[in-house]
Amino acid sequence: MLTTALWLLAVQGAIGAFDTVYYHEWRARLPALPGARAELRLHAARALVYAVLFALLPRVEWRGAWAYVLASLLASEIFITLRDFVVEDAVRAPLGGVFAGERVTHTLMAIIYGAMLANLLPAALVWRRAETTLAPHTQAVPEGLVWLLTLMSVGVALSGLRDAYAALGLPGGAWPWRAEGVGV
Secondary structure, three states: OHHHHHHHHHHHHHHHHHHHHHHHHHHOOHHHOOOOHHHHHHHHHHHHHHHHHHHHOOOEEEEOHHHHHHHHHHHHHHHHHHHHHHHHHHHHHHHOOOOHHHHHHHHHHHHHHHHHHHHHHHHHHHHOOOOOEEEEOOOOOOHHHHHHHHHHHHHHHHHHHHHHHHHOOOOOOOOOOOOOOOOO
């Protein structure tokens, strides 16, 4: 079940990358959109959570108290996503709302995240009863999957830094396009 959870996490990462590049950057041009800072802050926080999950879940078991840290990270992703659903509607109102395809993409990602959690939960319940440590997995994880998730960790961390930079309103935080004609 752990390997299934990790494959679902990889699918989540691939769809999330598509969502970020196509909908957030190209269609909505969020970093250049006036009033998008709240949404960008949420995206940056969620990217940090995924960077940690992508980097560590394929490599180690979160035993003992670490299982509760993992649970906190997983729950925080849910909270951030629910908040993002509300904030993005307000931010995207000037664009005519969230793009229909983006809403479908977000729904698919929520379903996949739930499936990933359902497959990860049995392992996490075992891990929480062990001595507190981050230990290498006792079951084999495909090496290609480990490297794929590691690469995704780097990508999502960079994306999160870019969103944080834009959310802070720092010079150059937005691409050099203007908000006019957004979504064209």
